[in-house]
Amino acid sequence: MRIFANHFAKQLAIHDAAEHGDRxxxxxxxxxxxxxxxxxxxxxxxxxxxxxxxxLHTDSETVAQQKAPTAWxxxxxxxxxxxxxxxDDAERQFQAAxxxxxxxxxxxxxxxxxxKLPRDELLERVEAVTKLTGDAAQIExxxxxxxxxxxxxxxSRALELFWTLAKQDTIGKxxxxxxxxxxxxxxxxxxLIEEIGDKELADITPDDMLDFRETWxxxxxxxxxxxxTANKDLQHIGNILRTVVKMKRLGLVLPLDGLSxxxxxxxxxxPFSVEWIKTKLLAPGALDSLNTEARCILLGMINTGYRPGxxxxxxxxxxxxxxxxxxxxxxxxxxxxxxxxxxxFIPLVGVSLEAFKQCAAGFPRYQASSAGLxxxxxxxxxxxxxxxxxxxxxxxLRHTFEDRMLAAGIDERVRRDLFGHALGRERYxxxxxxxxKRDLLQAIxx
Numbered sequence: 001m002r003i004f005a006n007h008f009a010k011q012l013a014i015h016d017a018a019e020h021g022d023r024x025x026x027x028x029x030x031x032x033x034x035x036x037x038x039x040x041x042x043x044x045x046x047x048x049x050x051x052x053x054x055x056l057h058t059d060s061e062t063v064a065q066q067k068a069p070t071a072w073x074x075x076x077x078x079x080x081x082x083x084x085x086x087x088d089d090a091e092r093q094f095q096a097a098x099x100x101x102x103x104x105x106x107x108x109x110x111x112x113x114x115x116k117l118p119r120d121e122l123l124e125r126v127e128a129v130t131k132l133t134g135d136a137a138q139i140e141x142x143x144x145x146x147x148x149x150x151x152x153x154x155x156s157r158a159l160e161l162f163w164t165l166a167k168q169d170t171i172g173k174x175x176x177x178x179x180x181x182x183x184x185x186x187x188x189x190x191x192l193i194e195e196i197g198d199k200e201l202a203d204i205t206p207d208d209m210l211d212f213r214e215t216w217x218x219x220x221x222x223x224x225x226x227x228x229t230a231n232k233d234l235q236h237i238g239n240i241l242r243t244v245v246k247m248k249r250l251g252l253v254l255p256l257d258g259l260s261x262x263x264x265x266x267x268x269x270x271p272f273s274v275e276w277i278k279t280k281l282l283a284p285g286a287l288d289s290l291n292t293e294a295r296c297i298l299l300g301m302i303n304t305g306y307r308p309g310x311x312x313x314x315x316x317x318x319x320x321x322x323x324x325x326x327x328x329x330x331x332x333x334x335x336x337x338x339x340x341x342x343x344x345f346i347p348l349v350g351v352s353l354e355a356f357k358q359c360a361a362g363f364p365r366y367q368a369s370s371a372g373l374x375x376x377x378x379x380x381x382x383x384x385x386x387x388x389x390x391x392x393x394x395x396x397l398r399h400t401f402e403d404r405m406l407a408a409g410i411d412e413r414v415r416r417d418l419f420g421h422a423l424g425r426e427r428y429x430x431x432x433x434x435x436x437k438r439d440l441l442q443a444i445x446x
Contacts, residue, residue, distance in 0.1 A: 024068050032057065033064035035071055043079040078103045100143035104128060111146035152200030158244040159189045165247045174313070174335035176369050188236035201241060206255040213259050220261065227261035234259050269391065271399035276388045277302060277446060282351065290380050293363045298377055298394065299355035303445050304346045305401030305419055306330065307338070308377075308394055309370035314362045321360055325434045326353055330420065342420040347438035350445030408444045 025036040035054040039047045054071050056064045078100065101108040106125065109117075114125065125144040153161070162185070170178055195215055196208040216230035238256045245252045272281070280286060281302075287295045297311045310330050318329045326348040330337065337343055348356055366373040377394045381387045388396075398419075405415045414432045416422070418441075432440075 024072065026056075026061065026064050026068065027053075028059075028061075029053075031059045033059065033061060035064075035068045037072065040079075047079060074103070096139075097143040100139070104144055106144055108143065109146050114144075114146040152202055153244060153248065153250070154198050154200050155189060155193055155204075155241075156198050158201060158241055159186070161244050161248070162240045165243050170336075172332055172336040174368070176367075176371070177336055180371060184232060185236045185240060188233040189240065191233055192237055201245065201250065201254065202252055204241075204254060209255050209259055216261070227263050231260045231263060269393055269396045269399055270389060271403050272388055272392060272396050274400070274404065274446070277397075277400065280386055280388075282446065286384070286386065289384075290377070291365070293359060293365045294373060294377050294380070296355040296359035297363060297366070297373060298397070300328075300348075300352045300359075301394070301397045302401070303350045303352035303441060304328070304348070305398045305405075306346060307342075307398065307420070308374055310337070310342070310420075312363050312366040312370040312373050316361045319356055319360055319362060321348075321353075321357060325438045326356070327434060327438075328356070338420070339422070341416075341422050344417060344420055345434055345437075346418055347434055347441055349438060349441045352445075404444050405440075408440070410440050414440065 027034050027036050033056045035056055036051065037054075038051050039049055052075065054075060056067045056071060058064050058067065098108040114122065117125070128144050129141045163182075170181065173181060192212060195212045196204070199208070213230075213234075216225065216233070219225040220227055220230060234256075238254075241254055241256065244250070245254065281298075287298065290298070297308060300306070300311055301308070306328075313333075313335045314328060314330075315333060318331060318333075320327055320329065327345050328348060330342060330344050330346065332343060363373075374394055378387075381392075381394070387393075402415065402419060405418070411432075414437060417431055418437060
């Protein structure tokens, strides 16, 4: 922030001088050169002087000429910090006070800590304030005498701050991915505020969080929620509030530990049996009334095992059919992949190759919303009796693909490379070629 402030201050000084034809005037006073300039109109509110004299602490005119632009930029920077402090917004006012103290060569301290400073340093700060009057004196006092009250951050404000503080987590996400990343966090904070109110973080008590947990317990006991759902809410809340406390240097210890619920035994989606895929999903006409893009993604998944969202994000140049080994390339272009190993090439064989010939341009209908894809396909399969059990979903095809590779004795590294999973050990060499992977999949293709 300081770097940007310096840059802005210097640019403002240059612009102001050019616009008004105001040149820097150097005057020797008691053998020391002074920079003399009028005060720009922008700062009249917080600077009572019409003209300022700035000592350059040198008797050399050459050195004075070199130091003058920097001295003026520092003066501008101080005025900007004071101007920023002329607000009723407590958060902005406190931040401006910290920056102004830094410009003045001090570290911002609360009033009680300022009072305990060595006498000389305390007097230096007091004198800086007594030289000024009106708004300028009040703003200066907040900065150098610690008069700015550190603002309390409410829960709702913490969420607003979190979006910026956690920006690195959203790099590369598509609009749809960003929306799906933000939604559960917004919901978790809304649930917390509904239970305990929009409190300042410092006022959140252990009883508040136990009340919040008890509300979730009631929902779980009534069968309206799962422990995992409650735990995700608690996890998001903890991540958001702790991030803000840390990055804003609030020094708070929040009562967020020991609140999670014992999770149910992990449930995995069951795979479709190969027989079901052959006799039901691939039966003549079974998928005809499903829209073309959704149908192509489903059929493409049978022999590739990709994640539905990975398919939805494919662009035309990621679908390579006119090559020796037709394949798709899963790349983090216009979106964020689950992890680094998700970036991969997958050969196209069997019904999956035929499906991509129909959808060689990709899936623009679902590119902006892969969640809509899963909802559409799962609803279609359910309504048409194409789910092997009530627990099956489109994603079950990914599990079937893994089981089929395992049953065929395909090497673990090849399976993980095709599936987009980490190997669990250091990788050596390039691994199987695309042609070799194609041959292995061709043997189990449907």
